[in-house]
Amino acid sequence: MSKVIPIKQVQAYAEQTVDYRQVLSQSEIDAIEHECALYESRPAAAIDALQIVQRERRWISDESLYAIADMLCMSATALEGIATFYNLIYRQPVGQHVIHLCNSISCWLNDFQTIADHLRNTLNVEFGQTTSDGNITLLPNVCLGCCNKAPALMLDGELIENLDIASIDKLLQSLGGGKNE
Amino acid sequence: MNNPTDRPLSTHLDVENPQNLSAYQSTGGYQGFSNALKISPQEVQQQVTDSNLKGRGGAGFSTGMKWSFVPMGENAPEHKYLVCNADEMEPGTFKDRWLMEGAPHLLIEGMLIAAYAIGADVAYIFLRGEYRLCATRLHQAIEEAYAAGWLGENIKGTPYTLKLHLHTSAGRYICGEETALINALEGKRATPRAKPPFPQVVGLFGRPTIVNNCETLCNLPSILKHGSHWYTQLTAGTDSGSKIYGISGKVKNAGLWELPMGTPAREIFQLAGGMQDGLTLRGWLPGGASTDFLMPEHLDLPMEYDAIAKAGSRMGTGLIIALDDQHCPVGMILNLLQFFAQESCGWCTPCRDGLPWAVEILTRIESGHGNQDDMDTLQQLCGFMWIGKTFCALAPGAVEPLRSGMKYFADDFQQHIDHKGCPHRQ
Amino acid sequence: MAKIFVDNQQYTVRDGQNLLQACLSLKMDLPYFCWHPAMGAVGACRQCAMTQYQDENDNRGRLIVACMTPVSDGMRVSMQQPAEQEFREQVIGALMTHHPHDCPVCAEGGECHLQDMTVMTGHSVRHYKGKKTTFENQQLGPLIKHEMNRCITCYRCERFYKDYAGGTDLSAQASKNHVYFGRQSDGTLQSEFAGNLVEVCPTGVFTDKPFGDHYSRKWDLQSAPSICQHCAVGCNTSVSERYGSVRRVTNRFNAHLNSYFLCDRGRFGFGFVNSEQRQRDIYLHGKKTDWRDADLITLLKDKNPWLGIGSSQASLEDNFCLQQLVGPENFCPALDPQQEDLLSRHMTILQQWPQASLAQMEQADAIVILGEDVNNSAPRIALSIRQALLNNAREQAEKLRVPAWQDAAVRALAPHNPVPLAYFGYGTSTLSELATIKVLCDPKHAAEQGFMLANLLSGQAPSPKAHKVDPQIQQLAQILKNAKQPLIITGWSAGHPALLAAANNIRNALAQLKPEHDESMLCIVPPETNTLGLGLLAQQGGLSGQQLAQRLTHNTCNLMVLDHTQAPFNEQLTKLGASANHLVRLTQLRAGHKNELTLPLSTFSESSGSQLNYQGLIQSHIPATKPSGQCMPGWQWLVNIGKLTGHALGNMTNLGQLRDNICLHYPQLVAHWLSDPHGQMALQTPRTSGRTAMLANQTVHEPKPFAESLAPYKQSMEGTIAGDKGEQPLAYSWSPGWNSNQSNHKFKDEYLNGPLTAQKGVLCISANPSKQWVNWQMDWSKVNKAKWQLLPMQKVFGSDSLSLHALPIAQLKVQAQIVMSAAQAQSLKLQAGQLVSCDDNPLLFQVVISSQVPKSSLLIYAPADQYFPLTHCDALILATQEQTQAYRAQLANLTGTQEAQKQAQHTRFLTQDQTIPIRFIQGAN
Ligand SMILES: Cc1cc2nc3c(=O)[nH]c(=O)nc-3n(C[C@H](O)[C@H](O)[C@H](O)COP(=O)(O)O)c2cc1C
Ligand code: SF4
Numbered sequence A: 001m002s003k004v005i006p007i008k009q010v011q012a013y014a015e016q017t018v019d020y021r022q023v024l025s026q027s028e029i030d031a032i033e034h035e036c037a038l039y040e041s042r043p044a045a046a047i048d049a050l051q052i053v054q055r056e057r058r059w060i061s062d063e064s065l066y067a068i069a070d071m072l073c074m075s076a077t078a079l080e081g082i083a084t085f086y087n088l089i090y091r092q093p094v095g096q097h098v099i100h101l102c103n104s105i106s107c108w109l110n111d112f113q114t115i116a117d118h119l120r121n122t123l124n125v126e127f128g129q130t131t132s133d134g135n136i137t138l139l140p141n142v143c144l145g146c147c148n149k150a151p152a153l154m155l156d157g158e159l160i161e162n163l164d165i166a167s168i169d170k171l172l173q174s175l176g177g178g179k180n181e
Numbered sequence B: 001m002n003n004p005t006d007r008p009l010s011t012h013l014d015v016e017n018p019q020n021l022s023a024y025q026s027t028g029g030y031q032g033f034s035n036a037l038k039i040s041p042q043e044v045q046q047q048v049t050d051s052n053l054k055g056r057g058g059a060g061f062s063t064g065m066k067w068s069f070v071p072m073g074e075n076a077p078e079h080k081y082l083v084c085n086a087d088e089m090e091p092g093t094f095k096d097r098w099l100m101e102g103a104p105h106l107l108i109e110g111m112l113i114a115a116y117a118i119g120a121d122v123a124y125i126f127l128r129g130e131y132r133l134c135a136t137r138l139h140q141a142i143e144e145a146y147a148a149g150w151l152g153e154n155i156k157g158t159p160y161t162l163k164l165h166l167h168t169s170a171g172r173y174i175c176g177e178e179t180a181l182i183n184a185l186e187g188k189r190a191t192p193r194a195k196p197p198f199p200q201v202v203g204l205f206g207r208p209t210i211v212n213n214c215e216t217l218c219n220l221p222s223i224l225k226h227g228s229h230w231y232t233q234l235t236a237g238t239d240s241g242s243k244i245y246g247i248s249g250k251v252k253n254a255g256l257w258e259l260p261m262g263t264p265a266r267e268i269f270q271l272a273g274g275m276q277d278g279l280t281l282r283g284w285l286p287g288g289a290s291t292d293f294l295m296p297e298h299l300d301l302p303m304e305y306d307a308i309a310k311a312g313s314r315m316g317t318g319l320i321i322a323l324d325d326q327h328c329p330v331g332m333i334l335n336l337l338q339f340f341a342q343e344s345c346g347w348c349t350p351c352r353d354g355l356p357w358a359v360e361i362l363t364r365i366e367s368g369h370g371n372q373d374d375m376d377t378l379q380q381l382c383g384f385m386w387i388g389k390t391f392c393a394l395a396p397g398a399v400e401p402l403r404s405g406m407k408y409f410a411d412d413f414q415q416h417i418d419h420k421g422c423p424h425r426q
Numbered sequence C: 001m002a003k004i005f006v007d008n009q010q011y012t013v014r015d016g017q018n019l020l021q022a023c024l025s026l027k028m029d030l031p032y033f034c035w036h037p038a039m040g041a042v043g044a045c046r047q048c049a050m051t052q053y054q055d056e057n058d059n060r061g062r063l064i065v066a067c068m069t070p071v072s073d074g075m076r077v078s079m080q081q082p083a084e085q086e087f088r089e090q091v092i093g094a095l096m097t098h099h100p101h102d103c104p105v106c107a108e109g110g111e112c113h114l115q116d117m118t119v120m121t122g123h124s125v126r127h128y129k130g131k132k133t134t135f136e137n138q139q140l141g142p143l144i145k146h147e148m149n150r151c152i153t154c155y156r157c158e159r160f161y162k163d164y165a166g167g168t169d170l171s172a173q174a175s176k177n178h179v180y181f182g183r184q185s186d187g188t189l190q191s192e193f194a195g196n197l198v199e200v201c202p203t204g205v206f207t208d209k210p211f212g213d214h215y216s217r218k219w220d221l222q223s224a225p226s227i228c229q230h231c232a233v234g235c236n237t238s239v240s241e242r243y244g245s246v247r248r249v250t251n252r253f254n255a256h257l258n259s260y261f262l263c264d265r266g267r268f269g270f271g272f273v274n275s276e277q278r279q280r281d282i283y284l285h286g287k288k289t290d291w292r293d294a295d296l297i298t299l300l301k302d303k304n305p306w307l308g309i310g311s312s313q314a315s316l317e318d319n320f321c322l323q324q325l326v327g328p329e330n331f332c333p334a335l336d337p338q339q340e341d342l343l344s345r346h347m348t349i350l351q352q353w354p355q356a357s358l359a360q361m362e363q364a365d366a367i368v369i370l371g372e373d374v375n376n377s378a379p380r381i382a383l384s385i386r387q388a389l390l391n392n393a394r395e396q397a398e399k400l401r402v403p404a405w406q407d408a409a410v411r412a413l414a415p416h417n418p419v420p421l422a423y424f425g426y427g428t429s430t431l432s433e434l435a436t437i438k439v440l441c442d443p444k445h446a447a448e449q450g451f452m453l454a455n456l457l458s459g460q461a462p463s464p465k466a467h468k469v470d471p472q473i474q475q476l477a478q479i480l481k482n483a484k485q486p487l488i489i490t491g492w493s494a495g496h497p498a499l500l501a502a503a504n505n506i507r508n509a510l511a512q513l514k515p516e517h518d519e520s521m522l523c524i525v526p527p528e529t530n531t532l533g534l535g536l537l538a539q540q541g542g543l544s545g546q547q548l549a550q551r552l553t554h555n556t557c558n559l560m561v562l563d564h565t566q567a568p569f570n571e572q573l574t575k576l577g578a579s580a581n582h583l584v585r586l587t588q589l590r591a592g593h594k595n596e597l598t599l600p601l602s603t604f605s606e607s608s609g610s611q612l613n614y615q616g617l618i619q620s621h622i623p624a625t626k627p628s629g630q631c632m633p634g635w636q637w638l639v640n641i642g643k644l645t646g647h648a649l650g651n652m653t654n655l656g657q658l659r660d661n662i663c664l665h666y667p668q669l670v671a672h673w674l675s676d677p678h679g680q681m682a683l684q685t686p687r688t689s690g691r692t693a694m695l696a697n698q699t700v701h702e703p704k705p706f707a708e709s710l711a712p713y714k715q716s717m718e719g720t721i722a723g724d725k726g727e728q729p730l731a732y733s734w735s736p737g738w739n740s741n742q743s744n745h746k747f748k749d750e751y752l753n754g755p756l757t758a759q760k761g762v763l764c765i766s767a768n769p770s771k772q773w774v775n776w777q778m779d780w781s782k783v784n785k786a787k788w789q790l791l792p793m794q795k796v797f798g799s800d801s802l803s804l805h806a807l808p809i810a811q812l813k814v815q816a817q818i819v820m821s822a823a824q825a826q827s828l829k830l831q832a833g834q835l836v837s838c839d840d841n842p843l844l845f846q847v848v849i850s851s852q853v854p855k856s857s858l859l860i861y862a863p864a865d866q867y868f869p870l871t872h873c874d875a876l877i878l879a880t881q882e883q884t885q886a887y888r889a890q891l892a893n894l895t896g897t898q899e900a901q902k903q904a905q906h907t908r909f910l911t912q913d914q915t916i917p918i919r920f921i922q923g924a925n
């Protein structure tokens, strides 16, 4: 546990920093710059930037975090404080596909439990886990705004409503299943 | 409701195939805003005040009054902001999604009117991240509006200039609270801010800011088009205008309808075809997860702010959640409280630590491990998180279904304790 | 003033404050967490709930949180009714749902605000039955220990670190009941104010690591009021001892100076006191001896003339005695001509202009920093300037009827209401990043701009011949004309006397602008804790360094030296010592000289002494513990020598008498020592559990309480306890029910934010009504033809030599650096992190690249324990591979050595705890 503390040298103790140009792609940089122009301060684009990079890379690695912080002229710690505040920013790797199953009240009243059990059993994962083939991550989500068509889930950002066992099976099939040995 | 002008929100609305700019314009779109441009911002404010429009975000505060706190005139700050609150994350609520997917130009026009009225030069739509389709459609509509000169510099040849941007959030209920929303837009942790100073004076980036709900803003075009008097006449009760009502739960036909303000709840149930076969209604939340339970005997109440408040609940968002007799009220309350505990921002003690505590107790009671002491603690927690004790309205909102549930469904709670388990699971 | 009713009792309180402040000022016990007197209110914890009533007839009232409620005339509130009492108990109950019960092993135990508040609210029964949230801790470096499970999420740490002190690497993370306070990843906290987290955190999340490694309960510590030794601000501290070792330094509230906060150099630098490097015995020519040694006596009685060198690291008493012993004409205050020049100029200006206190600086509405890196030379001043930068936002808030203690509101307004800050200079100071006007220049240019500015402000100010006026200077002149309380800051760290002269002229000019309401402020930062004390003595005349050297080479003279641990001093002393007949050195730390008589000095924690801070304010420290080994205070050695040689100084029998004698020369000091403690002062808390039984394993005799010999006061378990008498400095803070430092409010009439009261204490260098202009003719001829001038830089952890002997500071010491622009680096084909040396000097510097380097200059930083004499250089020589490897190996080795030292020290302390030296019994020495 106790690490040897290095002698304080040039930057050795500062937060880890990277040059964002070395990490982010030009299209990411352009998209983030575009967002920055919409606000009075660069850090205001933090959530947009995190989402832009997450769209490209599925999750926010430490390296991406440092790069975005560098680009937005803020500290990595401050950006971490924002990234970890939101439900939809992934600070851990996720699968090829991410299923967010709504667990709020209208879905709960409409067989959420059955759907949830079916998903967990079929994929053989708990909420918060990824199938071992790295294909599907299963996460819960608060009310998706599909209450009139409950139960519902969000697959890679797309809302899918009126779920039942059959439609789930079809959906999973179309994703190429999700093997979890 | 045959006259389309009686349904100012839904006439333009088509979820399958929303109107593009020219279709919207050819059916009377942007007329309200054109009217607004012909009069002074103060006059626009006056019209909205006269219309008696109340905010549809849940608190029901007069929109005109809210605007009146914004500094106007020569000495007003250089920049002001308008923000559309489209963070809709209240469980059981999906009206803003419907409006944005179905009538994006209606929202843009509403925002133009509001922004003009308060002299804002930049506006944001703060959209919840999960609403991808809304984002796509709004993006398209905003581009169209810019191209047609409804947005940008010198709109339609007037000196008025407005830039409108779409901000998509990343999933956090508290971002719907207007001061937390402002922090979120500034790229800070979205915890609420203390008031005063009110956002109308010191808001986004320290400048005067109005945050209005999406539905509130969608009401503005018709008010400016047909006049405030016309708007006050739409109602079936005392609050003016029309309202998007809706219902979810085990009803035959869950959905949304634009109805005159003050429509009785029973009518909404009827539009939904009543409860599904074999189920009876045990209770209902009138306007989202953060409102107190009402009982079947309350169904004839008009759905408007004061009437619902008198019955001990809140109209909230006006979207009903129905509890049927096959579902356990304790389980339902647990589910609601889990949501609020999960979504607490973590700023103030009662909410941050009180809600998980309530969840812990409810979980125990629900699974048959609770006792009488737990009921007392739960009751105390309701007081602990009540209005005035927390920093913002999230925790008191969370307490509403809990305290009313404990009152109306006391027997159910007792059964869980006495029979050491949930009767609905047997 | 406002009349308010609390539980139907009427009180009169100051308007504008919040209800919590008012109640605490009335000495009521109202619990709170998130509020902090220096940081304002945010209303997060909800602990300070009260009930407010509309009028006499309202008997239900509504719950409010006191810290967010301004007091208003006629307001009726209650604190003792069941509703609010129950709620306050519930708040603790909720906080305790995840607080561990690890008080027995928590370094905060016994002085924990959370413990106090838990007892105060009466929360004694646990209702929560669920699991607790747990967190992983982070490694935050050698100063601060992290234990997140104890967090009660009051947000104070983040608000102090980020908002108040401008740190960037600590923030709240995650949300709901998982909020986490820490860094993005493990690593040493970067802010030089991180140590305050220990006192800001109301529980044991952030604790003092060196203290915690060998902790003691507060009630077992013996503490004394002290003064920080690590820069010229002279922050007030409490030094705490147990079993013969100094355990920690904490903040001692002083409304005008440090208020609630210290810098880390001050908090953790005391470790030199416990260091293995301490000189504990008398050495004659390299051999340990004692005072009765005949050779020693012969040496001291030598009839040849004695010359003396004073020290700005030693007390006024010590320096005074040396000056008396050798005679003022043989006394030399400083060795370096540049330092002499700076000192004499500084003293002249100080005679004309009083220096602003930190509290005054916090009121500034325009600030000019002239070539001084206060961030590194006097960090606490930089912290105060940071607070001043919010003044316009506070004013704006008040205009919007939002009280200025509404911290979040003020911060929201700050970006559009900046306080102008002009920064002339070089280097990467965090203050320069906040500047609205920033001029990158060397000290000479900075001074010249200063002279021009003075001339723009007042036609009477001599105008420099030089260049055209920069529009920025015009703009600044305008800002200063409009400002009510502008502040000018300069100092010694760039090593250029012209800066002081320029600041003087600006100050004069500002006074002329507003002859009636001159509230302008000046602050000149000297380098050491007692630089100005030495300056005061030097006004009697004496030897310059050069004269001293001449005397030594041309005549047979002896040299007596109060030690100064900076490397340049040592270097010069080695040379001078060689030509002295006899050399006597009084020192706290071993230096390895052979041909001298070394007399071991007790440290500030072991003896009384006084020093003059940057304002010329005299402050005295009191020992917390007995001197180690043969150590004695410098003045006492010198008096003893006086006795040997028959000098009048030998007649002094005690410290009080000595001080009376000093007062004969400096009558202004009378008031200071009069107000100093003379009675009994309790250095131990009333709870001293086990103190009396401390030596029971060695002797059955109960020890007498330790008392400094010859001191004018007594130290005891009895006597004045914290806060009993307003005038007495607090040894520690404690009050019934308040074991943590939050008890501070019990000793004050009112909390901060009120109108500034007059600063207590004696300013020794009095202001003289006739104001003089300095007519400085800048010499622009290029004296030195070298390619680059080397501009000196400082570091918080590195430029103070004493603290480098404190282990945790030594671990954080910044190694030598040379800073250049990217263009320079490119043309020299150098990269950041490479090692270079300058001309033929062997010292290796790490290359750092920065945009803050003026033309034809390089910035150079050498730690205080490394000697580097060059001021110019022509060539940078890249280190060879072997050199680089050797350098790396040496650093790696050092890390290992330091870890080993730490372990060894720990073992030594533990042994010492078991068998505390018997000499701690009074009279058993
Ligand atoms: C916890 C919390 C969540 C909220 N969420 C939303 C929301 O998602 N959408 C919304 O319009 N208002 C929401 N509100 C209400 C807003 O704070 C604010 O009152 C509203 O946006 C004002 O708009 P209106 O005046 O047009 O109603 C929320 C309030 C709280 C306390
Ligand atoms: S009640 Fe408190 S913790 Fe909960 S969301 Fe509001 S501010 Fe945050």
Ligand code: FES
Pocket: C020, C031, C032, C033, C034, C035, C042, C043, C044, C045, C046, C047, C048, C049, C065, C066, C067, C068
């Ligand atoms: S001290 Fe008042 S709410 Fe925290």
